[in-house]
Amino acid sequence: MLNLTVPTFPSVLSAQGGSVVMEMLIKLLLRRLGEQRGLGREKGACRSKLMVILPAVSMRLSSSPPPPSPELWALLWTVLQFSAMGCIQSLKCKPKSFRDSVIVLELNTSIDSNPTSIDEASSVVLRYRTPHFRAHARLLVPPVAAKETWTIGWIQACNHMMFYNTYGNKGMSSWELPDLRDGKIQAISDSDGVNYPWYGNTTETCTVVGPTKKDSKFAVSMNDNFYPSVTWGVPVSDSNVPLLSSIQRDQSFTTWLVAINQSTSETVVLRTIHWRMRLHIQVDPEKPLGQRAVLKEPVTQEQPQILSKNEPIPPNAMVKPNANDAQVLMWRPKKGDPMVVIPPKY
Numbered sequence: 015m016l017n018l019t020v021p022t023f024p025s026v027l028s029a030q031g032g033s034v035v036m037e038m039l040i041k042l043l044l045r046r047l048g049e050q051r052g053l054g055r056e057k058g059a060c061r062s063k064l065m066v067i068l069p070a071v072s073m074r075l076s077s078s079p080p081p082p083s084p085e086l087w088a089l090l091w092t093v094l095q096f097s098a099m100g101c102i103q104s105l106k107c108k109p110k111s112f113r114d115s116v117i118v119l120e121l122n123t124s125i126d127s128n129p130t131s132i133d134e135a136s137s138v139v140l141r142y143r144t145p146h147f148r149a150h151a152r153l154l155v156p157p158v159a160a161k162e163t164w165t166i167g168w169i170q171a172c173n174h175m176m177f178y179n180t181y182g183n184k185g186m187s188s189w190e191l192p193d194l195r196d197g198k199i200q201a202i203s204d205s206d207g208v209n210y211p212w213y214g215n216t217t218e219t220c221t222v223v224g225p226t227k228k229d230s231k232f233a234v235s236m237n238d239n240f241y242p243s244v245t246w247g248v249p250v251s252d253s254n255v256p257l258l259s260s261i262q263r264d265q266s267f268t269t270w271l272v273a274i275n276q277s278t279s280e281t282v283v284l285r286t287i288h289w290r291m292r293l294h295i296q297v298d299p300e301k302p303l304g305q306r307a308v309l310k311e312p313v314t315q316e317q318p319q320i321l322s323k324n325e326p327i328p329p330n331a332m333v334k335p336n337a338n339d340a341q342v343l344m345w346r347p348k349k350g351d352p353m354v355v356i357p358p359k360y
Contacts, residue, residue: 112164113282116273117154119231123269123287124148125315130293132307138254139243140297140307142261145315147289150235151271158224163276166284167219168236169211170269171201171331175341179244180260182299185347187249187355191340193330200328201268203336204238211332213238213269234271240291246299249355250345256299256306266290269318270327286325289318335360 126145133141153166177189193199209215213236220232240263246256271285294310335358343356 112155112158112160112162112273112275113280115156115158116166116282116284117156118151118271118284119154120150120152121271121285121320122148122150123289123318123320125289125291125317127314129313130295130309132295132309134304134307136243137246137303139245140258140261140295141241141243142293142295142307144240144291144293146237146239147267147291147318148235148237149269149271149287149318150233151285153220153232153234153284155222155226155230155232157228158222158226160224162224162278164222164224164273165212165219165276166222166232166271166273167234168213168269169272169327169331170204170213170236170238170267171328172204172265172267172337173201174264174266175337176262176264178260178262179258180262181248181257182259183348184248184257185345185349188344188346189341190344191337192342192358193340199330201331202340203331203333204267205336207336207338210334210336211327236269238267240265248345249343250353258297258299258306260297261293261295261307263294264290264292268325268331270325272327281327283324283327286321286323287318288321290316292316 125147128145130142130144133143135141149168155164155166158164172191172194175189175191175194178186179188180186191202194202203211204213205211206214209219212219218234218236220234222230222232244258244261245254246258247254248257267289269287269289270283271287273282273284274280292312292315295307296310297307299306339359342354342358344352345355346352
């Protein structure tokens with residue numbers, strides 16, 4: 015049973031005074047609801063409920079009305095309470111979509127400050143290791159009303175790649191992404207090659223299975239760096255005579271924090287990061303092994319940028335092939351035609 019406390023009003027109110035108070039109550043309620051809630055359609059709903067009793071009230075607000083009866087006061091007060099409660103309740107209970115409810119509590123991204131390290135331990139190849147790009151996000155997912163499954167995590171794509179290994183006056187080898195190089199695509203997936211389109215499937219993603227009754231908190235993180243091997247000798251020659259004289263690399267990436275509905279494939283981009291890795295290693299092949307290579311630039315990488323406005327994900331960033339499978343190693347001699355040394359894997 016619902017208990018309603020009906021206010022008592024001084025009996026000294028005149029007929030006209032009581033009617034004015036009633037009119038003021040109605041106007042005040044409508045005004046306050048409009049100010050506090052913005053209302054929209056709910057305002058119309060509240061107003062329609064109030065209008066149920068307005069004919070009776072308007073009759074009593076005519077010239078020389080009789081004093082308002084206690085029953086009318088009780089009716090007015092009851093309807094006002096139910097109207098306000100109904101409108102407010104409808105606003106509270108209106109469910110938000112998953113797109114509108116996910117909150118990124120924290121996002122950190124950086125490239126380690128240490129310089130690229132060089133390893134000359136092998137007489138066949140030079141190895142180098144760049145600093146790591148890192149991204150970490152904490153998220154809050156309010157209760158999910160629907161029976162649906164969402165995956166939240168990192169998707170990464172390569173937007174630009176320049177990777178040249180020069181061998182004196184003989185020519186250069188280069189790792190290339192043909193479709194990206196020729197402008198046929200804007201970006202290519204940098205997925206792990208298994209869990210498309212995700213960068214990985216351990217710390218890189220989390221899954222939300224609805225319906226849920228409580229808030230859920232998740233953390234997703236990823237890191238990336240380069241650790242290649244470059245032959246001391248010309249890659250199309252049987253000779254291993256060291257001729258490598260320079261390594262230059264410049265790659266750009268876009269990394270997205272994304273939520274994807276596993277049933278509908280609805281995709282929600284939560285954050286967008288741009289980052290770049292560059293290096294220039296000068297090599298003197300005449301020097302003894304262990305003393306040939308010197309890191310010229312940059313000693314410290316440019317830090318990633320979190321965009322203020324999210325960018326859409328290009329279609330090729332979501333599907334096969336990934337960059338590792340699509341790349342080709344070319345030999346481009348100073349004289350003669352270029353040739354494929356290592357073809358793509360797909």
